[in-house]
Amino acid sequence: MTKLEMKEAVIKAIDENKEKLFAVRDQIYCNPEFGYKEVKTTDTVATYLEQELGLSVEKNIAVTGCRAQIEGKTKGPCIAIMGELDGISCKEHKDANEIGASHTCGHFLQITGMLGAATGLVKSGVINELDGLIDIIATPAEEFIELEYRDQLKKEGKLTYFGGKQELVKKGYLDHVDMAMMFHSQDLGEAQALIGPESNGFVGKKIHFIGKEAHAGSAPYDGINALDAAMLAINNVNALRSTFKESERVRFHPIITKGGDIVNVVPADVHMESYVRTRTIKGLEEVNERVNRAIQAGAMAVGAKVEITEIPGYCPILKQPEFDEVMKKNLEALGLEGKIVDGGDFTGSFDFGDISHLMPAIHPMIGGIKGGLHTKEFEVVDEELACIIPAKAMAMTIIDLLYDGAKGANAILKDFKPKMTKEEYLKFLQKNDRTILYGEG
Structure with missing residues (x-):
């Protein structure tokens, strides 16, 4: 034929x-x-x-x-x-x-x-x-x-x-x-x-802010507000937005999956999730590190601890x-x-x-x-x-x-x-499969 x-x-x-x-x-x-x-x-x-x-x-x-x-x-x-x-x-x-x-x-x-x-x-x-x-x-x-x-x-x-x-x-x-x-x-x-x-790639993030409980009405000064740390972290990333290259089409879109336990106790256990998305692998690595610093700064500001678990997402x-x-x-x-x-x-x-x-x-x-x-x-x-x-x-x-x-x-x-060999690709995934702790000790 x-x-x-x-x-x-x-x-x-x-x-x-x-x-x-x-x-x-x-x-x-x-x-x-x-x-x-x-x-x-x-x-x-x-x-x-x-x-x-x-x-x-x-x-x-x-x-x-x-x-x-x-x-x-x-x-x-x-x-x-x-x-x-x-x-x-x-x-x-x-x-x-x-x-x-x-x-x-x-x-x-x-x-x-x-x-x-x-x-x-x-x-x-x-x-x-x-x-x-x-x-x-x-x-x-x-x-x-x-x-x-x-x-x-x-x-x-x-x-x-x-x-x-x-x-x-x-x-x-x-x-x-x-x-x-x-x-x-x-x-x-x-x-x-x-x-x-063309599409963005991303890395997934699960973020755990750890504070200290206290009575929210009578002694909030004895606590460490993990929800405040999370809100500061989000605002810190927002402050970076004007510095992201337009060509990288950066996206950061967090959600709070747990904001505390009860309303009259200072939140000490707060969870947040987000993706960091960019157009290139190089951009992803650079922006991701800057986002991590912003998250850590939010915890530092109130004296909280933060655990950032990164999950390998997808390539562009x-x-x-x-x-x-x-x-x-x-x-x-x-x-x-x-x-x-x-x-x-x-x-x-x-x-x-x-x-x-x-x-x-x-x-x-x-x-x-x-x-x-x-x-x-x-x-x-x-x-x-x-x-x-x-x-x-x-x-x-x-x-x-x-x-x-x-x-x-x-x-x-x-x-x-190819942009990567199989071995290089798997190393890239391994690099983004990690947990970062800040505030220990």
Whole structure:
């Protein structure tokens, strides 16, 4: 088959299996699960891969993830197509379940697109004409939530890092992968797709201010007010905001998770959480240290102690223009010409950013939804655009990359230099996995 004939074949196969894909989509949507708890979701994905595509599925990777491998006619580069399994908490959404879990980040659409791309390549027989390997990877725990639960899993030795893709890298599941792709839903207004997004990275912080109790009415001077220390810490960081470089797109957004025990006792046990987000790794390291000094100064001012626990967050998403261009051309061929935005500025964070520091990786944003992510307004308004178009585009991109001796993939890989090796990446995570004590002794 010619390359064009292959693309026509995968499009046809995806269209012929559209209703089956929608059935999987709906089943996942109606059963949202939080990270590292995606048991039903993973079973749904694995069942489809096994029963519909005849693939062997490796389960329980990075706790609750799974993967299947599709082999081409000869050896060549390995390309991963990823989709995320977990839901998010949004209690106000009309379809949230009894604990407030929902799929208002669109991960159910990613999984459908991932399965659709695999369906097109397998059921059309096109995979037998390509040179390389495709990993279909359903990844757990993209949303950085339920940190106490994840910390317990860490203590039990079931994981090292809180993010699903961090775990996949740590445990070697991506050691053989050369390139990766996935997509994410986004309300793009009149546009239908966005190529080459950039995002912030972040480090998570859990902060414990320790003071001294005293009667708040009759003897407040005998206490040390840990809540005052926390408020001063927040104000100290606010005083730094004008000094942050605009190019770093810095974000610090704390919440007080415990402000004290009872109103007539000086608060001695106060807890705060926040992220520090920036556009670059260098900026993250610099801003994070300045934020730590501001927090310590708040404690120092009132004589309190403070414990700062840092949790490795996610790296910024990096652009890969040559790879992005391949995806863009396929989206245009599917009818999106003139409706694709080049480049986007996202100050949120995605754990796919970590992957982009290690290998050529693309993360286009796809429309078909209305309303903000993680909000009660989220809804799918164009199911074809939301998951079928990206399924076709990813399958077509695989063809471009692995056709004719994988010339497309090899051309990209030849000039690619990763920002970090796996070893450097793991050292970076370890560096940000620490606890800092101030005020002891």
